[in-house]
Amino acid sequence: MSVRxxxxxxxxxHVHIGNMRAAIYNWLFARHHGGAFLLRVEDTDRERSTPEAIDTLLRAMxxxxxxxxxxxxxQxxxxEAHLAAAERLMExxxxxxxxxxxxxxxECVLFRMPGRTISFEDAIKGTLTKAAENMEDFVIVRSNGTPVFHLANVLDDIEQGVTHxxxxxxxxxxxxxxIALYEALGAELPVFGHLPMIVNGQGKPYSKRDGDAFVGDFRANGFLGDALFNYLVLLGWSPGDDREIMSRDEMVEAFVLEKCQSSAAQVDLKKLSWMxxxxxxxxxxxxxxxxxREALSVAEIAATEEQLDAVIPLIRERVKTLTExxxxxxxxxRDDYAYNEKAVAKKLLKEGVQETLAALRELLLEVSSFDxxxxxxxxxxxxERSGKGFGAVMPPLRICISGEQGGPDLCPVLEVLGRDEVIRRLDRAVEMFFD
RNA sequence: GACCCCUUCGUCUAGUGGCCUAGGACUCCAGGUUUUCAUCCUGGCAACACGGGUUCGAGUCCCGUAGGGGUCGCCA
Structure with a gap:
């Protein structure tokens, strides 16, 4: 039978990354075996299952x-099918x-546990066992006549032909x-595999306060779907060798449940950023x-296509997340940037800087070509001529025209801004900090 | 509390009895390249939770202990 x-x-x-990782592993496993990956929306909790919530889920996927x-x-x-099955079990x-x-x-309907030890072979954790005396009968239909998760979940897995x-x-x-329900229903058991939890940076379970554990938050924080996918795949699984950045095809090819970790994994934002x-x-x-274009639009910074042509090469290899x-x-x-106080104090308000800037102003004004x-x-x-060193020349100039101590390569930046704008910004900064 | 699960560098992991003086990646630190910013290169720090076994030999197998987590709903 083919894998489903x-x-x-x-x-x-909200879609938690722990759930999403489970989805990823299911997807990878199905692809690896040339099987099918299915989605079942367990929307029986009417209060929470709104159209918006379902939309959020679909968009995340x-x-x-x-x-x-x-x-x-x-679900x-x-x-009707769930309740019919409950009737059958009662008969x-x-x-x-x-x-x-x-x-x-x-009155509600309770399922009668078989009264014997249940044991199964977990594809990730090995043999798992629970003694009969530690298991009690449980509710499968509420007194208000609605089916409970256990019944619905098992029945739908049978209905959808889920094998794993x-x-x-x-x-x-x-x-x-x-497992007891499957047997009572006369259905063949699927293979079960239980994934360990994902915990926060402190090694504790994610709670409501850990806002950044929802898939949508990662997207809002400038991470790429493919990067999060790759990171999550490696959080609890490894291909068995040293590969880390992997294509989908490589992951599909290498994915086996035996390589899944059985202990909880901690999220490391630094590593995610690197990836x-x-x-x-x-x-x-x-x-x-x-x-x-989208990032600028969100930040309400206008830019023409020509400006994008000029700006993109300067930042192309310098951003770790889209939000940067x-x-x-x-x-x-725009010229309404703020001046970083620390940078100003450290690099601008120093002995000799004013003279340096004045000299640079002259040179920039006279230079034949502004490329x-x-x-x-x-x-x-x-x-070379002034004997001041780059550290005393470049940073002050950079702060004057950008407000920051760091940023893209300085000379291309000057070219993009153009002579008039550079001089204007220089004059403005000098007036602001030295007069 | 009862039951169940888990335990290799700070973090993600490799390791399936000898190839382990435990490898890689991220982070961090130190050098070097770039006399701006960043990149990049090289090097370094750093772990088998603990105690017993089994074995010629254990990170790898078994048993305990400790610590962590999960479940104990007419939620899913």
Whole structure:
């Protein structure tokens, strides 16, 4: 039988990276075996499962490139089948009506656990066992007549022909119950594989306060879907060799459950940033250009296509995340940039700087051609003649025209700004800091 | 508390009894290239949780201990 895996999230409006990693592993596993990856939306919790929440889920999957092979199954449409199965189980004596104390009132339907030890071979963790005396009968239909997760989940997996259930290890306890349900329903057991949790930078479980654990937040923070995908794949799995940056094809080819880790993994934003940088470098010129256009638009910085032509080469290999684009471009496209106080204090308000700037002003005004190579020669000559050193010349000039101590290569920046603008900014800064 | 799961550098990991004086990557630190900014190059710091076994030999197998996590809903 060909492999069929599924991602069965409950749409809540946020998609946690732990869930998304499970989706990625299911996708990879199905692709590796030439099987199908399915999506089932477990939307039976009416309160939380809004159209917006489902949209958020779908968008997150699209962003990461996780296309499903069949139309999604919405669990809410399957209630009749779930209840019919409960009836069947009651007829077989495998489930029964009863009053159970607690939240509900009235009779609900409980599934009768078989009363024997249940053991299964987990594809990731090995043999897992739970003794009969530690398992109790559980509710499968509420007293209000709606089916409970366990019943719905198992029935839908059977319905969709799921052969491998790969999910978080917080489901291990559920799996013992689910196995009993499969058997009672006379269905063949799928292979189960339980993934360890993903924890935050402090090694603790992600909580509501760890806002950056949602897929949408990573996107908003300037990470690329492919980069997050690659990072998440490596968080709990490895190809068995030293490869890290991998193409989808390579991942699909190498992905096996046996190489999954069985202990929790901690998210390291620094490493994610590094990986994101590597992916940004691999972006096509057209993709980077449209990313730049969007970043500038969000930051409300206007730019013509000609300006983009000039600015992009300066920043192309300097951004680790897309969110760094706008701040880096700002001074190139507008003159209302702020002067970094620390930079000013450290590099500008120093002995001799005013004279240096005055000298540079003259040279820049007179230089025959205002292009980067010429400007580079000009600055070199000045440094040599004045004996001041680049450290005393370049940084002050840079701060005057950009407000910052760091940034793109200086001479090309001067060229892009043009002579008039550079002189104007120079005069403005000198007036501001030295008069 | 009961039951279940987990444990190699700070982090992600390689390692399936000898190839391990434990390898790679990220981070960090030190040099070098670039006399701006950044990149890049080289080097360095740094781990088998602990205690018992089994074995000629254990990071790798077994048992304990400790620590961490999960589950104990008429949520999913």
């Amino acid at each position: 895996t599924r991602f069965a999230p409950s749409p809540t409006g 699209e962003w990461l490139g996780l296309e499903a092979d069949e139309a999604p199954l919405y 809410s449409t399957r209630m 077989l004596g495998l489930a029964y009506r009863a009053e159970k104390g607690g939240a509900g009132s009235g 259930v790969i999910r978080g290890d917080d489901h291990i306890e559920n799996t013992y119950r689910h 994101n940088y590597e992916y940004i470098l691999q972006l096509s010129d057209a993709s980077f250009r449209s990313a730049t 684009i706008a701040p880096l471009c700002r001074f190139l496209l 980067a190579p010429t400007l580079n020669r000009l600055l070199h000559d000045y440094v």
